[in-house]
Amino acid sequence: MANAFLMRPLPWVSIAPSNTASGFSAANLAPWPVPRMGRVWRSDTGLGSRALLIDLGSDQPADTIALFGVGAGNAAPSASWNWNVDLASDAQGPFTSTWWAGPELPLLAGSILPVSGRGKALWLAPSGAPATMRYVRLNVSGLSGAAIQIAMIAVGKRFQPARNYSYGAAFGVRDLGQVDYSPRGVVLRRPGVKLRGMGLTFSSVRRDELEDTLQRLFEQVGNTDPVVLVTDSDPHPHRQNRMGIGHLTGNLGSIHRQPGAFQAEVNFVAVD
Secondary structure, X not given: OOOOEEEOOOOOOEEEEOOOOOOOOHHHHOOOOOOOOOOOXXXXXXXXXXXXXXXXXXXXXXXXXXXXXXXXXXXXXXXXXXXXXXXXXXXXXXXXXXXXXXOOEEOOOOOOOOOOOOEEEEEEOOOOOOOEEEEEEEEEEOOOOOOEEEOEEEEEOEEOOOOOOOOOOEEEEEEOOEEEEOOOOOEEEEOOOEEEEXXXXXXXXXXXXXXXXXXXXXXXXXXXXXXXXXXXXXXXXXXXXXXXXXXXXXXXXXXXXXOOEEEEEEEEEEOO
């Protein structure tokens, strides 16, 4: 099993799709400043492939891309869809000269869909991919004329410690609805969205990992900025259910628990 990781999505300057259906702007894909699953981008129908070009504004370190809320319009996505990622630096320009082209891969992160019926995709930079980039192009193929719909795209550099989290991890649900009782004992129910929650304890974070990355990540995202959490990035039918985008909750910090090792606890609520 691969280590769990956290990733802070990078803000971008612009995103340009090859095609957009009326009323479904690509601006809806940005996870900043608030990740919203209800606002989506959708392509038009009729073609077998679509592309999205993201401009990060300058060369940025990044090795991970995650897509959330993937569907065929409002229907479930197809397992036959594929994608590949192109990367270019500021000096290379927006794919006008040379660039790095990644291999074609299945789009969906796993074969088992989340309860929502909306798919997720996960791209981890392979060996040989550039460490920094300005332009990111996502090419989706195999659509067979379907309209692809995506709720959010997160691009960034992941924090993946050398040692994995301690067992066991906590998995739960935060129900945003309410149940109360009237003076006569009548149940007063207000249904709400049910969000997945995850809790991990990284019990042996190395000093350099803490000082160079994790503590900086905590200071950047706090409890209000979006973050991606993947509990196991290895290919698996359930990998879509092992990743989410949302917010960290509670106090964020670490404990110097033994020489050379720190303990950090992460509590996370997913909005996807």
